[in-house]
Structures are given as structure tokens and as C-alpha cells.
Amino acid sequence: MTIIVHHLNNSRSQRILWLLEELGEPYVVRRYERDKKTMRAPASLRAVHPLGRSPVVEVDGHRLIETGAIMEYLVARAGGRFGPPADAQGAILYRQFIHYAEGSMMPPLLALLVVNRLGLLGRPARPTVQGMLNDHLDWLETELAGRPFFAGDIFTAADMMMSFPLEASRARGGLDASRPNILRWLDDMHARPAYQTALTTGGAYAYA
Numbered sequence: 671m672t673i674i675v676h677h678l679n680n681s682r683s684q685r686i687l688w689l690l691e692e693l694g695e696p697y698v699v700r701r702y703e704r705d706k707k708t709m710r711a712p713a714s715l716r717a718v719h720p721l722g723r724s725p726v727v728e729v730d731g732h733r734l735i736e737t738g739a740i741m742e743y744l745v746a747r748a749g750g751r752f753g754p755p756a757d758a759q760g761a762i763l764y765r766q767f768i769h770y771a772e773g774s775m776m777p778p779l780l781a782l783l784v785v786n787r788l789g790l791l792g793r794p795a796r797p798t799v800q801g802m803l804n805d806h807l808d809w810l811e812t813e814l815a816g817r818p819f820f821a822g823d824i825f826t827a828a829d830m831m832m833s834f835p836l837e838a839s840r841a842r843g844g845l846d847a848s849r850p851n852i853l854r855w856l857d858d859m860h861a862r863p864a865y866q867t868a869l870t871t872g873g874a875y876a877y878a
Contacts (some may be wrong), residue, residue: 671743674728676718676775679704680876682772683725685830687872689741689863692830693748699871737834738768741827752827760822767820767828775835778802779843781798786842803843807814807852808834814851818858825862833859 673690677683677699690697700742702712702724716722719735727734734740745753755765781799785792813820820828836856839845845852860878861864869875 676700677728678702679722686725691868712803747825755822764821764828768831793795794818811849811851814855841877
């Protein structure tokens with residue numbers, strides 16, 4: 671059965687395309703474009719899932735939402751490829767960052783997006799929200815100082831999960847050359863052939 675990815679431009683679903691390319695799995699992309707004024711997903715996505723969010727993946731008779739859950743399902747389906755490393759510490763790091771990406775890293779990024787859109791009204795809150803994000807970036811910089819990937823010495827789905835929040839941080843969250851370990855890691859991710867193929871398949875992506 672063909673895997674169908676409901677893909678919204680400039681969104682979390684880019685990571686699902688990347689994983690499928692790494693796995694060499696055939697799939698079909700159904701594209702959706704954000705409203706250029708509101709940047710919201712089109713109403714047509716609600717016909718796919720009531721929340722109207724992306725990614726949504728149709729696979730094996732299931733309709734899955736939530737990037738991390740989709741990642742875990744596809745990794746297990748592929749026999750554990752790009753899953754947790756064999757060593758106990760690597761496995762702990764893998765599970766930590768699979769969930770950290772959306773559970774801890776994305777909330778201050780989303781808050782910063784809202785604050786910026788409020789203009790003058792949001793200005794008083796910006797230093798506080800930026801400080802919250804900086805705490806995450808500072809910690810991640812130290813995490814990548816001692817290893818090439820988030821789960822250790824091998825590339826895993828945890829790296830794919832972490833790509834979107836760190837790409838967004840570079841685009842609008844103050845991630846710059848003062849954190850060279852994160853930027854080195856991002857460059858390594860973007861150099862992967864499967865990442866580049868996913869960009870071609872998914873269409874324009876503002877964070878690459």
C-alpha cells in the first residue's frame with residue numbers, strides 16, 4: 671500500500687518526507703499551501719483530519735498525525751532503521767530528543783512567533799520569550815559539543831525531529847555563529863542526499 675503524506679509548505683511535515691527518503695520508501699505527496707496573509711493551513715486540510723494540521727500520513731490503513739508519532743511508526747515499520755542506538759545511553763538520548771523537539775523546543779518558538787506578530791503590543795514580552803529560547807539553544811550547543819548527532823555517534827530519527835525547531839531558530843529565533851556546534855550539525859543535516867531529495871519533492875521550504 672502506497673504511503674500518502676499530506677504535506678503543508680514550510681511546516682513540520684518536511685521531516686516526514688526526509689525520513690521516507692532516508693528509508694527509501696515509495697510515497698505520494700499531496701501538497702497544501704499556506705494562506706499568504708494569515709500563514710494558516712487551507713481549509714481543505716480539515717477534510718483530511720478535523721484539526722486541519724500537517725503532517726497527516728496515510729499508511730497501512732491508518733491515518734496518523736503528530737510528527738513524532740509518525741516518525742516512531744515509520745521507524746518501527748522499517749525494522750528499526752534510524753531508530754534508537756543499541757547502547758543504553760544512546761537509546762535514552764534518542765527517546766529524549768524525539769519528544770523534546772516538539773514538547774520543549776517548539777513552545778518558545780511559537781510564542782516568539784506570536785509576540786513578533788503583535789508588533790508594539792508584543793514588544794514587552796519579547797525579551798522574556800527570547801530568553802526562554804536562548805536557554806534551549808545554549809543547552810543544545812553544549813550537547814553537540816561532545817558528539818556529532820543528538821543520540822550519539824550515529825544519525826537517527828532524533829536528528830530529523832530536531833531539524834525543524836533548529837531551522838526555525840536560525841530563521842527567526844536568534845541562532846547564529848555564536849553557537850557553532852548547532853550550525854555545524856545543521857550543515858551536516860542539510861548536506862545529506864535524502865534531505866536534498868525531500869526538498870525537491872516537498873517544494874519550496876523557507877528554512878533550508
